[in-house]
Amino acid sequence: MRPDKASSYKTTLNIANKELKLFFASPIGYLFIAVFIAATLFVFFWVESFFARNISDVRPMFEWMPILLIFLSAALTMRMWSEERRSGTLEHVVTLPVSTWQFVLGKFTACKTLLAIALLLTLPIPITVSFIGNLDWGPVISGYVATMLLGCAYIAIGLFVSARSDNQIVSLIISVLLCGIFYLLGSGVFTNLLGSTGASLLHMLGTGSRFESITRGVLDIRDFYYYISITLFFLLLNRYSLEKNRWADDAERSAHNRWRLATGLALANIIAFNFVLAPLTMLRIDTTQGQIYSISDATRGYLQQLQEPLVIRGYFSEKTHPLLAPLVPEVKNLLQEYAAESHGNVRVEIVDPASDPKIEEEAGSKYGIKPVPFRVADRYESAVVNSYFNILIEYGDEYKVLSFNDMIEVKARSESDIDVRLRNPEYDITNAIKKVLYAYQAGGNLFDSINTPVKLSAYISPDSQLPHALADFNTVIREELAKRVAESRGKFTFEFIDPTANGGQVAHDIEQNYGFLPMASSLFDDNTFYYYLVLKGEDDLAIQLSLPEDFTADAFDRALDAGLKRFASGFTKTIGFVAPQANPYAAQMGQPAPATFTSLQQFLNENATTKTTDLSTGKVPEDIDLLMVMAPENLDEKSVFALDQYLMKGGTVVMATSPFKANFNQSSINAADYNSGLADWLSFQGVDIQKSLVLDPQSSAFPVPVPRQVGMFTVQEMMLVDYPFFAEVREQGLNQDSPVTSGLVQLTVPWASPIALSDSKNTKREVLKLVETSPGSWLSSSMDISPKANPDGTQGFASGTAAGAQLVAAAITGRFDSYYADKESPLFKEPVSPEGDESVPSKDQKQTEVIGSVIEHSPESARLVVISSNSFAEETVLRMLGSMTGTSYVNPLQMMVNIADWSLDDEGLLSIRSRGHFNRTLPPMEDGARETWEMVNYVLAIFGLILVYLAVLWRKQLRSARYQKLLATIPSSSTQEQ
Secondary structure, eight states: OOHHHHHHHHHHHHHHHHHHHHHTTSHHHHHHHHHHHHHHHHIIIIISOHHHHTBSOOHHHHHHHHHHHHHHHHHHHTTTTHHHHHHTOHHHHHHSSSOHHHHHHHHHHHHHHHHHHHHHTTTHHHHHHHHHSOOOHHHHHHHHHHHHHHHHHHHHHHHHHHHTOSOHHHHHHHHHHHHHHHHHTTSHHHHTTSOHHHHHHHHHHOHHHHTHHHHHTEEEHHHHHHHHHHHHHHHHHHHHHHHHHHOOTTSOHHHHHHHHHHHHHHHHHHHHHHHHHTTOTTOEEEOSTTOTTSOOHHHHHHHHTOOSOEEEEEEEOSSOOTTTTTHHHHHHHHHHHHHHHTTTSEEEEEEOGGGOHHHHHHHHHTTOOOOEEEEEEOSSOEEEEEEOEEEEEEETTEEEEEOHHHHEEEEESSSSOEEEEESOHHHHHHHHHHHHHHHHHHTSOGGGGBOSOEEEEEEEOOGGGSOHHHHHHHHHHHHHHHHHHHHHTTSEEEEEEOTTSGGGHHHHHHHHHHOOOOEESSTTOOOEEOEEEEEEOTTSOEEEEOOOSSOSHHHHHHHHHHHHTTTBSSOOEEEEEEOOOOOTTTTTTTOOOOOOOHHHHHHHTTTEEEEEOOGGGSOOOTTOSEEEEESOOSOOHHHHHHHHHHHHTTOEEEEEOOSEEEEEOSSOEEEEEOOOSOHHHHHHTTEEEOSSEEEOSSEEEEEEEEEEEETTEEEEEEEEEEEEEEEEEEGGGBOTTSTTTTTOSEEEEESOOOEEEOTTTTTTSEEEEEEEOOTTOEEEOOSOOSOEEOTTSOEEOOOOOOOOOOEEEEEEESOOBOTTTTSOOGGGOOOOOOTTOTTSOOTTSOOOOOOBOOOOBOOTTOEEEEEOOTTTTOHHHHHHHHHHHTSOOOHHHHHHHHHHHHHTTOHHHHHHHHHTOOOOBOOOOOTTHHHHHHHHHHHHHHHHHHHHHHHHHHHHHHHHHHHHHHHHTSOOHHHHHO
C-alpha cells in the first residue's frame, strides 16, 4: 500500500474510532442498541408468533428488518454532523488539511460498525432456532449480508440529512421520513394506486419490496446493487454538501462548476447502472438448501426435448388484487429463466387482455381464459376487480392453461391476516410443459419417445393346441406386429416361441423367470397350452401384456400401446384406483360413511389418469400402469386374485390398509375391526400388519369431541388436543434415501398399525422402510380412541410402555410368489347350488371359454408398497388437519403422488416437487419449553450488551495504560533544562 493511501486509510479509521468513543461515552448509545434488540425479539416471538407458525426459519425477523433498520439507522446518524454544526466545529473540520471524503467515510464506517454490533446481537435467534429445529442456514447468511447492505443505504441517507441540519431531533425525524418513503414506494400504499406496470416500477424502487426475495434466500445481484447505489448516491451528496462549505464566495466559478458536473455525472452513472442490470434476470444466487428457487436439471431435461418453439404467455391484468400484485414480477422473472435455459426454444409473452380486445377475445374463445372477480376494499369503499392471472403453455396444436387456482396457495393466519403465495411455480409450469410436450408427441409415432430397443416374446403353443378363438387371434397378432416393426425404424422386434419345443426347456425357463404355467380354456378342459406375451427392454424391465377381453386387432393394439408406453419417456400413465364405494343410504341406516379419496384422485390426475377399477371380475384391465388400493373392505377371492396376478405380471401395487377403521363425527369417535380381505395375502408376501394401533408422543393436534359433565347433563365439546393416534413423523422418521419421502419434512399418519416384515420372505428383495414413528411410540389394542380427562382437568392419553420406532409404510421390490400357486384359479370356480339346481352346469354341458391361468411368481421388477392406515390421505381427515394450519394439508397426497411418480419412472417431476417443500416444521415441545427458549434469547441479548460494555471499558483502560506509559518516556522539565 502506498504511503498516501495508507495515511488516508489510517485517517479514516481514526475518525471512525473517535465517533465510536463518543457514541459509547454515554448510556444513550447502549439504549439505542438495546431498544433495537428488544424490538427484534418482540416482533419475532410475539408479533409474528414464531412458535405458533411452527416453522423452523427466521424469515419473520428479516421481513421486519427494513422497518426496524429505519429507526436504528436514523438514531445512529442523527448526531454525526448535526452535533458538529451545533457546536460550531464543522467550520474547523472543513478547513483541516484532510479530505472531506475521509470525514464522510470515517463517520460512515463508525455507523456501519455500530450496525454490525447490533446485528451480531441478534444471532442468538437463528442459533436458537437451529437448536430447536432443522434450520436452513443459507437464507440466514444471505439475509444478514443483505441487511448490512440495506442498513448501509439507510445510514448514508441519515448522514446526508444530518449534514444539512444542526438539530439532532430534526435530523432523526427527517431521516425516518426519507427512509420510510423509500420503504413505502414498493408497498401496497402506492402500488395499489397503479396498474401492474407502474406497480412493478415502484416495486423496483422500494427498499422493502426489494428485500422480499432476500428473505426467501434468493440473492439477486440487482437488489444488492440497488442498495449499494443508494449508499454511494447519498455519500456523494454528503461529500458535495460538505465541500460547498469550503468554497469562498469570491472563488473561481469554473472550479465549482467542475465539482457540480463531476458529482452530477457520478450520480447519474450510479442510477443508470440499475437500468443496465434490470433485464439481467439470471444474476441471482439461490442460497436455499437444494436451490429450490432455481431452474432444476429436470426442467432443463424437458426443455431439451423441445423440437419446435414453445410459447409461454402470461395473462396478467394491470389492475389486480393487492395480494396478487407482488407475485406477478416473481412469475415474470421465472418465465424469463425458462426462456434463457431453452436456448431459443421458448418464447415468453406477457400481455394484459383487458387492454387489447383481440387478445381478450382469443383468450376467452380459444383457450377458455376468463377474468376472476376479486373483492378489494379500503377505508372508504369496497369494490370488485375482474383480474387475469393465467399462464398459457402452447406447443404445436396442444396447450395447457394454468389458472389462479392452479398456482396460488392461500393460508389464513387469522381472520384478517391472509398469506397469499405461489404454491410451487416451477413444478406447475414444468408439469404443464411436460403434458403438452408428450401429448404432442403422442399424436405422432409412439416409437419416437422410446430410446432403447424393445422386443416382444410371444410364448405361444402351436395352433393345434390352442382354442379356436386364440388360434384365429394369432393371425391378427402377427399382422399387427408386422405393422409395428415397420413403424419402429428398428426399435421394435418380435419372435414367436413354442415353449414345448426342445424338450420343454423354454417352458421350464419361463416358469422360473416369470412364473408362467400352462393355461386351460375352461374348468372341465383337460387340454392345456401356453399363450403369454412379454415385452422386454435393455434395462431388464419385463411387462406382460394382458389378453384382451375380445380378440380383435383394436383390442390388441390398446394392450400393446399400454405396454410400450412403459418404455417410452413420459406418456400419461393410467392408475387403477380401488376404494370403497359410497352408499347413499348409509347415513339413513345409521352406518358410518365409507372413506372417500376425492382430493387424492384430483392430485393424481395432475400427472396421470385415475380409473376406478373393479377387481371383482378377477382381472385388472390391460391399460392399468399402477394399481392403487385405498382402505379395501371385504375383498372377495376374485378381487384378491386379480391383485395377486397383477403383481405377478411385474406391476406395482400400492395399498393403504389396516385391521382397524376409525369412525368419528361431531359427537363421538371410536374404532372398530375392519376386514380388508387381504390379511392372509399380505402375510404370505411377508408383510404382517399387526392388530394394534400406534400411539406416538410426537403427534399432531386434532379436534376431538370431549364430554363434559354439568350436573346431570353431559355436554359434548370439540377440543384441540395432542392426539397420539395421529403420529407426526418428521425428517428423522422419513427415509431420506428414497425420493418418495426425502422431499417431505413432516407427515401425519392417522390410526396406523405397526408393520412387521418377514426376514425369510424378504431376504432377496429390496426393502425400503419409508416411514417410521418416533422411538417413544407405544402400542394399544383397545378400541377406545377418545381422549380421557387427566387429574389436572386437561384431556389426553396416559403414556404407555415405549415399544420403539414403528414401521408404518414400506416399499418392497423383487420377486414375489403367487398366493395361488399350486391352487386352482378362482376364475374357474363356480358357485355351489343345491342338488338338482340346473343353474350349475354338469361336466357334459357346454361351457363359456375362460382363458386364464395362475402365474406362480413375478419378475424382479414387481413392487409392493404398503401403508398401514385406512385413513391415510382420506378426505375428512385431511380437511380436519388442514383446519389446524389454516391451509390445505397435502403432505399425504404428495407422498402418494411421489409413490406413483417413482413407480412409473417419472422422477423428474418428483425431484421438482420435492424442491418445493422448504418449510421446516418445529418438533413438539413440553409445557413451558417455548417460554424458556424466549427467555434464553432475552438473557443472551442482555449478556451481549454487557460484553459490548466490558469490551469498550477494557479498550478505554488499555488506551489509558498506553497513554501513561507514553508519558513516562517523556523527560522531565529539570532534565530538559540541564
